[in-house]
Amino acid sequence: MPDRTLKEYKNETYLDFSDPTNDKAQKKAIEEVRSNFGKEYDLYINGEFVKGDAGTFESKNPSNISETIGVFQSASKEQAFNALGKAWDAFEDWQYVSAKKRADFLFKAADVVRRRRLEINAWMISEAGKNYLEADADTCEAIDFIEYYAYEALRIDDGMDVLSETWGDHNKSFYMPIGAGVSISPWNFPFAIFVGMSVAPIAVGNTVVAKPAPDTPRMGSLLAEIFEEVGLPAGVFNFVTGGDIEVGENLAKHPDTRFISFTGSRAVGLHLNKIAAETHEDQNFLKRMVCELGGKNATVVDEDADLNSAATEIIKGAFGFQGQKCSASSRVVAHQAIYDELLEKVTEKAKALEVGNSKENYISGPVINQKAVDKIMKYIEIGKEEGRLVAGGKRAETENEGYYIEPTVFADVDENARIAQEEIFGPVTAFIKAKDTEDALRIANGVEYGLTGAYFSKDPKKIDNALRKFRVGNLYINRKCTGALVGAQPFGGFKMSGTDAKAGGRDYLKYFLEPKSATLRPAEGVDYDLEDFDFANE
Ligand SMILES: NC(=O)c1ccc[n+]([C@@H]2O[C@H](COP(=O)([O-])OP(=O)(O)OC[C@H]3O[C@@H](n4cnc5c(N)ncnc54)[C@H](O)[C@@H]3O)[C@@H](O)[C@H]2O)c1
Numbered sequence: 341m342p343d344r345t346l347k348e349y350k351n352e353t354y355l356d357f358s359d360p361t362n363d364k365a366q367k368k369a370i371e372e373v374r375s376n377f378g379k380e381y382d383l384y385i386n387g388e389f390v391k392g393d394a395g396t397f398e399s400k401n402p403s404n405i406s407e408t409i410g411v412f413q414s415a416s417k418e419q420a421f422n423a424l425g426k427a428w429d430a431f432e433d434w435q436y437v438s439a440k441k442r443a444d445f446l447f448k449a450a451d452v453v454r455r456r457r458l459e460i461n462a463w464m465i466s467e468a469g470k471n472y473l474e475a476d477a478d479t480c481e482a483i484d485f486i487e488y489y490a491y492e493a494l495r496i497d498d499g500m501d502v503l504s505e506t507w508g509d510h511n512k513s514f515y516m517p518i519g520a521g522v523s524i525s526p527w528n529f530p531f532a533i534f535v536g537m538s539v540a541p542i543a544v545g546n547t548v549v550a551k552p553a554p555d556t557p558r559m560g561s562l563l564a565e566i567f568e569e570v571g572l573p574a575g576v577f578n579f580v581t582g583g584d585i586e587v588g589e590n591l592a593k594h595p596d597t598r599f600i601s602f603t604g605s606r607a608v609g610l611h612l613n614k615i616a617a618e619t620h621e622d623q624n625f626l627k628r629m630v631c632e633l634g635g636k637n638a639t640v641v642d643e644d645a646d647l648n649s650a651a652t653e654i655i656k657g658a659f660g661f662q663g664q665k666c667s668a669s670s671r672v673v674a675h676q677a678i679y680d681e682l683l684e685k686v687t688e689k690a691k692a693l694e695v696g697n698s699k700e701n702y703i704s705g706p707v708i709n710q711k712a713v714d715k716i717m718k719y720i721e722i723g724k725e726e727g728r729l730v731a732g733g734k735r736a737e738t739e740n741e742g743y744y745i746e747p748t749v750f751a752d753v754d755e756n757a758r759i760a761q762e763e764i765f766g767p768v769t770a771f772i773k774a775k776d777t778e779d780a781l782r783i784a785n786g787v788e789y790g791l792t793g794a795y796f797s798k799d800p801k802k803i804d805n806a807l808r809k810f811r812v813g814n815l816y817i818n819r820k821c822t823g824a825l826v827g828a829q830p831f832g833g834f835k836m837s838g839t840d841a842k843a844g845g846r847d848y849l850k851y852f853l854e855p856k857s858a859t860l861r862p863a864e865g866v867d868y869d870l871e872d873f874d875f876a877n878e
């Protein structure tokens with residue numbers, strides 16, 4: 341295999357499903373996957389597929405809830421702890437495996453994902469309710485995470501800081517993996533985020549117990565199959581499905597859990613952050629906590645913006661995957677001079693979005709489950725009190741029994757209203773009127789989150805002003821505020837949106853590393869320096 345360097349990294353490109361060949365191929369993959377609905381999938385602990393001790397649960401198709409995607413294991417607390425123990429056993433060797441060897445496992449895994457791409461999309465379309473493009477983008481992001489972190493691990497292995505020489509001593513700093521930990525992921529990027537959160541620690545020599553969200557366990561079990569196929573050493577990656585408390589919380593609390601990597605809601609993230617801070621008597625490290633939480637993102641449209649383009653991008657940002665993205669534009673803050681015109685354009689486009697079964701590639705599919713329906717419909721009722729309903733506002737009627745909600749737009753919402761402040765995580769956006777540019781940026785910043793934002797203007801001076809003042813981790817000018825690409829738009833937010841980690845960025849792997857400084861004084865008459873040592877087993 342040729343040497344792979346960071347320079348070789350490229351984002352995977354999405355399939356064009358308006359091409360009938362791709363559309364047909366995706367439909368065929370969906371039919372194949374559907375013929376496998378209802379099968380049982382096991383835990384994957386220490387390189388073995390095993391049954392759970394605490395029963396089983398089913399994953400359902402949100403587009404048609406009479407369909408069972410698969411049957412999954414509920415691990416007991418003891419099994420979860422056993423997985424953690426096996427991960428520590430595997431760490432003994434894995435921490436010293438060379439970065440190149442580790443990266444080779446990952447490059448092979450990325451190639452398997454490429455080979456199974458349409459099948460993986462098909463499972464995701466069925467289990468999460470994504471349309472074809474959203475599913476394909478998720479699978480591509482998973483490939484990107486795997487390869488980007490593999491390249492990054494190679495770069496980090498090349499050495500850290502250039503240090504000064506001190507009177508004949510040689511100084512070197514390098515990174516060491518930190519140990520075995522737990523990755524707890526959400527259902528909304530059920531492959532990309534699950535894969536990214538599993539691969540990042542592994543790429544730099546750690547071992548992982550990964551728990552998928554209960555709504556999308558099939559997407560996690562695919563990674564177990566892939567790592568089994570590429571021969572990743574036993575115990576490096578463990579896949580444990582089961583209860584939030586039984587598996588997730590108990591693992592977070594365990595004194596041997598070295599890191600907790602969490603992506604999910606603010607409430608659960610804060611709860612786990614507290615757990616991470618509690619030190620057990622027999623714990624000899626501070627737990628490393630990585631939290632990537634929610635958002636209440638705004639698209640700000642200034643008076644000189646291209647309104648057609650802004651309206652198109654708002655629709656994508658607010659209603660892509662039914663608004664179930666932490667990055668979604670759930671607020672539109674519009675300058676008073678263009679407010680009415682923009683609102684009319686967005687309303688018209690929102691009303692035109694067709695809702696239906698994801699297997700037929702409707703632009704808008706279902707939301708994830710009944711709990712989500714209840715929460716979103718509750719916010720829609722609140723919105724009716726707080727603003728003027730101009731589009732949607734009801735359950736969408738379709739041929740299937742699924743969790744469908746109409747794309748919904750509220751106008752004339754006060755900046756402090758609940759629907760302007762709280763994360764809804766569904767197909768709902770709220771228009772807020774601003775007096776001028778500064779007022780718009782103040783409103784955009786006036787929430788507890790700081791994840792993404794979009795700003796529309798043609799004026800370079802205004803753009804420069806927004807670049808500095810709009811307080812979000814990911815800011816986009818003249819485009820939608822969703823769809824960050826690995827390695828291009830490192831992703832993660834400020835304020836209550838998380839611990840400032842940037843998934844798919846250069847800093848991310850350092851959350852799973854500890855830096856070590858070494859000083860070597862050459863022994864009398866011996867000629868060597870620290871560059872002669874690479875600190876890894878081949
Ligand atoms: N910042 C980001 O990068 C990012 C990315 C995706 C999603 N999100 C956020 O995730 C949320 C949606 O995902 P969700 O509904 O799956 O979130 P969630 O917080 O309900 O669940 C996330 C994960 O935590 C587990 N969990 C729940 N309770 C737990 C507990 N007490 N102990 C341990 N684990 C527990 C769940 O099973 C799931 O695997 C939204 O708030 C969204 O903004 C953030």
Ligand SMILES: N[C@@H](CCC=O)C(=O)O
Pocket residue numbers: 528529664665666667821822823824825831
């Ligand atoms: N990284 C994704 C969002 C992940 C959270 O849901 C985006 O940029 O849209």
